[in-house]
Amino acid sequence: MLIQILHLGQAALAVYGGQQSYTAIQNLLKYEEKAKKLSKFSNEAERQLHKTRTTMTSGAVSLLVSLLVSLLLALRGHTYGFLVRLLSSPVMLVAVYSARSHIQDYWAASDGRTVGPRIPVKKLEGYNEAQRRTEELLGVLEWLMYTWGVTALVAVAGDY
Template sequence: MLLQVLHIAQAALAGYGGQQSYNAIQNLQKYEETAQKMAKYSNEAERQLKKTRTTQAAGVVALALSLVASVLLAFRGRSMGFLVRTLASPFMAGCLFLAQQYMKDYWGGSKRVPLPKMGSYNDAQKQTEDLLQVLERLMFLWFATSVLCVLAGY
């Protein structure tokens, strides 16, 4: 029962993270056309655009995996077999760790200074910082379910 509650909490947190991610991507897309034009003339602008896209995609993929895995384990976990139930949690914790570190290297390494007259971009930065916190919390929740699986013998 406790394990099921934790998986439902993971699903809810992944859903919240998905909303943060969606909002950040929507705000970043407002600058997409300008960024693409700049990328034609600057290698650094092209690198920044690519990194922005790939880091946001990494967050989306990690959240989607976490959402699907947590829902499946919450409602179908008993029928999945001991090995799947035991390995799913550490696998998901590892995926979230990798996604979070990849995003943090670009978005959260040092606090970014808000840019003047770029309100939506600044909002996207804040939402991405919030997303990094969600990924970290999810990672620890998956770690907790992993420990519970081992201790309780699920």
């Protein structure tokens, strides 16, 4: 019973993270055309555009997979074999950690915790909001890592 509650909590956390990710992506899309135009003239702008896309995609995919796996384990985990129940949480922990690290390596400032300075420039409100949402997304992914670690320990203890 405990493991099902934990997995449902993970699903809720993934949904919340998905909302943050969706909002960040929508705000970044406002600048997509300008970024594409710049990338034609600058290799650095092209690299930045590519990194922005890949980091946001990795975050969204990790949240979606976390949602699906946590729901499957919460609702049907008892029907899966012992090995699936035992290995799913550590695998998800590594997957979420990888996505979070990928995002953090690009978006986080030198302190490694926050998403850099938010410059309140009138024409960049959407970008500033995307930064704030990305910072929130990093926090959600961190909590998801913790919960996957806890569910791994609970699975080892045999509570399914």
